Amino acid sequence: xxxxxxxxxxxxxxxxxxxxxxxxxxxxxxxxxxxxxxxxxxxxxxxxxxxxxxxxxxxxxxxxxxxxxxxxxxxxxxxxxxxxxxxxxxxxxxxxxxxxxxxxxxxxxxxxxxxxxxxxxxxxxxxxxxxxxxxxxxxxxxxxxxxxxxxxxxxxxxxxxxxxxxxxxxxxxxxxxxxxxxxxxxxxxxxxxxxxxxxxxxxxxxxxxxxxxxxxxxxxxxxxxxxxxxxxxxxxxxxxxxxxxxxxxxxxxxxxxxxxxxxxxxxxxxxxxxxxxxxxxxxxxxxxxxxxxxxxxxxxxxxxxxxxxxxxxxxxxxxxxxxxxxxxxxxxxxxxxxxxxxxxxxxxxxxxxxxxxxxxxxxxxxxxxxxxxxxxxxxxxxxxxxxxxxxxxxxxxxxxxxxxxxxxxxxxxxxxxxxxxxxxxxxxxxxxxxxxxxxxxxx
Amino acid sequence: xxxxxxxxxxxxxxxxxxxxxxxxxxxxxxxxxxxxxxxxxxxxxxxxxxxxxxxxxxxxxxxxxxxxxxxxxxxxxxxxxxxxxxxxxxxxxxxxxxxxxxxxxxxxxxxxxxxxxxxxxxxxxxxxxxxxxxxxxxxxxxxxxxxxxxxxxxxxxxxxxxxxxxxxxxxxxxxxxxxxxxxxxxxxxxxxxxxxxxxxxxxxxxxxxxxxxxxxxxxxxxxxxxxxxxxxxxxxxxxxxxxxxxxxxxxxxxxxxxxxxxxxxxxxxxxxxxxxxxxxxxxxxxxxxxxxxxxxxxxxxxxxxxxxxxxxxxxxxxxxxxxxxxxxxxxxxxxxxxxxxxxxxxxxxxxxxxxxxxxxxxxxxxxxxxxxxxxxxxxxxxxxxxxxxxxxxxxxxxxxxxxxxxxxxxxxxxxxxxxxxxxxxxxxxxxxxxxxxxxxxxxxxxxxxxx
Ligand SMILES: Cc1cc2nc3c(=O)[nH]c(=O)nc-3n(C[C@H](O)[C@H](O)[C@H](O)COP(=O)(O)OP(=O)(O)OC[C@H]3O[C@@H](n4cnc5c(N)ncnc54)[C@H](O)[C@@H]3O)c2cc1C
Ligand SMILES: Cc1cc2nc3c(=O)[nH]c(=O)nc-3n(C[C@H](O)[C@H](O)[C@H](O)COP(=O)(O)O)c2cc1C
Ligand code: SF4
Numbered sequence: 001x002x003x004x005x006x007x008x009x010x011x012x013x014x015x016x017x018x019x020x021x022x023x024x025x026x027x028x029x030x031x032x033x034x035x036x037x038x039x040x041x042x043x044x045x046x047x048x049x050x051x052x053x054x055x056x057x058x059x060x061x062x063x064x065x066x067x068x069x070x071x072x073x074x075x076x077x078x079x080x081x082x083x084x085x086x087x088x089x090x091x092x093x094x095x096x097x098x099x100x101x102x103x104x105x106x107x108x109x110x111x112x113x114x115x116x117x118x119x120x121x122x123x124x125x126x127x128x129x130x131x132x133x134x135x136x137x138x139x140x141x142x143x144x145x146x147x148x149x150x151x152x153x154x155x156x157x158x159x160x161x162x163x164x165x166x167x168x169x170x171x172x173x174x175x176x177x178x179x180x181x182x183x184x185x186x187x188x189x190x191x192x193x194x195x196x197x198x199x200x201x202x203x204x205x206x207x208x209x210x211x212x213x214x215x216x217x218x219x220x221x222x223x224x225x226x227x228x229x230x231x232x233x234x235x236x237x238x239x240x241x242x243x244x245x246x247x248x249x250x251x252x253x254x255x256x257x258x259x260x261x262x263x264x265x266x267x268x269x270x271x272x273x274x275x276x277x278x279x280x281x282x283x284x285x286x287x288x289x290x291x292x293x294x295x296x297x298x299x300x301x302x303x304x305x306x307x308x309x310x311x312x313x314x315x316x317x318x319x320x321x322x323x324x325x326x327x328x329x330x331x332x333x334x335x336x337x338x339x340x341x342x343x344x345x346x347x348x349x350x351x352x353x354x355x356x357x358x359x360x361x362x363x364x365x366x367x368x369x370x371x372x373x374x375x376x377x378x379x380x381x382x383x384x385x386x387x388x389x390x391x392x393x394x395x396x397x398x399x400x401x402x403x404x405x406x407x408x409x410x411x412x413x414x415x416x417x418x419x420x421x422x423x424x425x426x427x428x429x430x431x432x433x434x435x436x437x438x439x440x441x442x443x
Numbered sequence: 444x445x446x447x448x449x450x451x452x453x454x455x456x457x458x459x460x461x462x463x464x465x466x467x468x469x470x471x472x473x474x475x476x477x478x479x480x481x482x483x484x485x486x487x488x489x490x491x492x493x494x495x496x497x498x499x500x501x502x503x504x505x506x507x508x509x510x511x512x513x514x515x516x517x518x519x520x521x522x523x524x525x526x527x528x529x530x531x532x533x534x535x536x537x538x539x540x541x542x543x544x545x546x547x548x549x550x551x552x553x554x555x556x557x558x559x560x561x562x563x564x565x566x567x568x569x570x571x572x573x574x575x576x577x578x579x580x581x582x583x584x585x586x587x588x589x590x591x592x593x594x595x596x597x598x599x600x601x602x603x604x605x606x607x608x609x610x611x612x613x614x615x616x617x618x619x620x621x622x623x624x625x626x627x628x629x630x631x632x633x634x635x636x637x638x639x640x641x642x643x644x645x646x647x648x649x650x651x652x653x654x655x656x657x658x659x660x661x662x663x664x665x666x667x668x669x670x671x672x673x674x675x676x677x678x679x680x681x682x683x684x685x686x687x688x689x690x691x692x693x694x695x696x697x698x699x700x701x702x703x704x705x706x707x708x709x710x711x712x713x714x715x716x717x718x719x720x721x722x723x724x725x726x727x728x729x730x731x732x733x734x735x736x737x738x739x740x741x742x743x744x745x746x747x748x749x750x751x752x753x754x755x756x757x758x759x760x761x762x763x764x765x766x767x768x769x770x771x772x773x774x775x776x777x778x779x780x781x782x783x784x785x786x787x788x789x790x791x792x793x794x795x796x797x798x799x800x801x802x803x804x805x806x807x808x809x810x811x812x813x814x815x816x817x818x819x820x821x822x823x824x825x826x827x828x829x830x831x832x833x834x835x836x837x838x839x840x841x842x843x844x845x846x847x848x849x850x851x852x853x854x855x856x857x858x859x860x861x862x863x864x865x866x867x868x869x870x871x872x873x874x875x876x877x878x879x880x881x882x883x884x885x886x887x888x889x890x891x892x893x894x
Binding site: 292 | 487
């Protein structure tokens with residue numbers, strides 16, 4: 001049986017699934033309930049300075065019948081008294097000594113940082129997470145993403161924390177920056193023991209087209225919020241990968257952003273995360289999703305023969321490279337299963353109007369199964385992505401695998417196209433219909 | 444006396460002459476889902492908190508969890524979730540009356556949206572595990588104590604699995620030549636194929652390794668004493684007995700048969716089960732609906748279902764009645780059989796009309812009538828196995844002949860004996876039997892630990 005327990009930068013937990021700092025970790029009641037349900041750790045809702053929240057705080061992207069495919073909030077850090085938070089923190093730690101209980105912090109001056117670090121350490125925290133990520137409300141006061149977007153400042157503040165810290169320190173990064181490895185390296189320089197990412201992405205979740213204001217609406221007005229939930233996962237994965245591969249970072253990474261099921265979790269681990277944090281999907285379904293997360297991860301590990309999480313971390317990284325190192329000789333084409341096709345012809349129109357006119361309809365209108373014109377197919381995957389039937393369109397390898405040539409190698413060998421009609425150019429041999437053919441297709 | 448004639452209509456179904464023809468007539472009402480269907484269907488589940496479907500499931504399967512597992516392509520995980528609560532998860536997905544259980548309470552129904560097809564998703568996940576012969580459980584190291592299980596029906600099989608999980612050796616004694624009790628011998632062929640049933644049981648046996656002694660009835664006091672000596676505990680999963688007698692004239696005529704006997708013959712012999720041209724089925728329960736449907740699908744030209752009370756009083760589930768009506772069965776209500784007529788062979792049934800007065804069914808004087816037919820199927824309930832059960836010392840039965848047990852562990856009034864399934868609950872569904880068998884096994888484990 002797979003062992004889910006982890007040691008993340010010195011913080012031990014029975015499993016890698018932690019609650020991200022946010023509404024689900026607002027109180028001891030919630031955190032205790034979550035641990036009881038099976039969560040391995042929690043980052044307490046960010047504690048710091050007194051704040052006031054507004055009413056109407058969240059908005060969502062509903063994609064078709066899927067609620068909350070994306071989620072946005074304009075909430076600030078904890079508005080509860082620090083004393084209450086610390087008392088409850090201690091209480092939870094007493095009941096669950098082996099779970100990871102981490103304090104998320106956000107204050108301003110060196111003195112304040114020293115004070116709050118000491119306070120939460122006394123309350124029994126296993127680790128600290130520095131919230132340099134909040135993209136609204138706090139940055140205007142020189143905190144949150146205002147720190148996370150300035151590597152120098154981030155490094156300085158981190159080093160202040162390290163002066164008082166006796167427990168591992170995680171720096172939580174904001175994605176609202178063009179190169180995530182910059183603040184990640186600054187965190188390392190500042191002495192941090194680990195990083196976590198991503199915090200929320202600056203966004204407008206949608207517009208109320210009847211009242212000319214964006215969501216969520218406070219009275220008659222609104223403001224930008226922080227985007228998260230399933231929709232942000234691809235952005236988060238890329239940023240985690242960038243940090244994991246960067247030689248100047250080399251810190252354990254806690255992966256955050258859109259984790260909802262075990263597959264998401266495995267994906268984060270494979271690109272370099274060694275612990276995982278979840279916020280939005282718990283806000284959607286409650287702590288109970290841990291049942292699916294743990295069982296799925298365990299099944300996967302058993303199936304693949306992984307004994308520990310560590311064995312999996314970063315397994316995909318060696319296979320992620322720069323575009324110029326991809327094999328230009330690798331060639332796949334689409335193939336449609338006659339048996340499985342239900343005749344929706346979505347693949348046809350996707351390729352016809354949105355790609356390379358490589359799918360043809362039968363002359364017999366009774367036969368709705370399209371055919372691939374292999375000569376025109378560039379192997380882009382589009383048809384297989386739009387196909388609504390599992391396993392109906394597959395991509396078949398056509399080259400024999402004997403040759404590998406990359407753009408990089410061709411550049412070195414000075415074997416690259418230099419003009420548009422160069423025979424070395426990729427699109428030259430490619431068939432396109434004559435423009436006037438378009439008018440003959442009128443329905 | 445009035446005589447009611449039913450026009451002999453051309454039958455919708457031809458008499459099946461080949462295995463293919465049989466399968467056509469008995470097409471599966473819950474066919475196996477394909478991966479695409481499972482993907483879309485599972486995507487609809489809301490993952491309700493404290494979900495009503497789980498509460499409605501007699502085995503309390505964590506339904507939202509297994510559906511989510513299907514959706515995230517953790518199919519083996521889904522199968523495990525199901526089997527952890529119900530060892531007959533595959534069969535139950537097909538035979539459970541889901542309309543009145545899990546699917547009946549799906550919150551979507553409140554918005555007039557089709558409920559999730561929970562049963563079919565359940566069978567999809569478990570079939571995947573069975574096809575891949577996935578070992579979802581590891582049994583504990585063998586313990587010394589041995590347990591005997593009487594009856595290889597759903598209750599007995601579930602009990603055996605759970606006991607093996609805890610490492611106890613289990614011998615099942617089964618009167619018949621095949622396992623699964625009424626699953627193979629009773630449940631309608633359009634709900635599940637016999638091969639599907641045996642495949643699941645073989646799969647369970649390969650994981651859990653219990654032993655079944657077939658053609659080995661436990662009948663006498665001596666048989667029982669032998670078991671008591673060899674085994675530390677005994678589970679009674681013997682189900683119910685044959686069809687109850689109506690105590691009217693003509694029941695011994697040729698072509699007058701009990702429903703369970705008719706169905707058993709049909710299930711085991713399929714093509715060689717004879718059915719009359721015009722069949723009268725007596726009764727208003729689910730077994731009556733099954734027998735009537737089966738007779739119609741075997742090519743009877745007319746099938747008349749006669750029930751003594753009115754439609755509202757009929758015990759059968761609404762959807763079971765609909766299934767029967769859909770294959771051409773015609774129901775008559777408020778008709779009580781007085782005698783089965785015929786000379787050596789059935790030629791008709793004499794009835795009297797009834798009406799409900801002060802909550803009681805009363806015959807209406809002078810309202811006799813008769814219906815011609817050449818076959819009568821009595822679906823008037825199954826007898827209890829009281830004579831056999833009385834051989835066990837201190838075993839208490841209730842007024843209805845059901846074995847009295849403790850609710851929390853299935854232990855009978857004779858501490859060495861535990862019970863579950865139809866023999867305990869008086870006759871419900873496969874899922875209840877499976878849940879009770881498992882519950883009793885847990886009771887046995889505790890009992891043996893104390894010893
Ligand atoms: C016609 C019919 C249709 C049904 N349809 C459905 C349906 O669609 N869905 C559903 O969920 N339920 C259905 N049921 C009910 C369901 O089949 C039963 O509730 C379930 O099988 C009970 O399981 P059990 O293990 O308690 O008993 P059984 O299934 O009756 O099994 C008892 C076993 O014990 C054996 N046995 C009995 N006495 C002895 C003895 N002395 N020694 C050795 N072996 C013995 C029997 O041979 C049998 O194999 C139906 C029942 C009938 C009669
Ligand atoms: C309502 C809400 C409040 C949040 N509050 C905090 C916070 O106080 N501190 C913090 O570090 N992150 C906070 N976050 C960000 C989350 O911890 C997390 O980084 C982000 O939501 C991405 O993860 P997800 O897609 O699983 O939600 C908040 C997120 C939400 C939705
Ligand atoms: S979830 Fe609904 S009820 Fe709860 S605080 Fe928010 S608005 Fe109020």
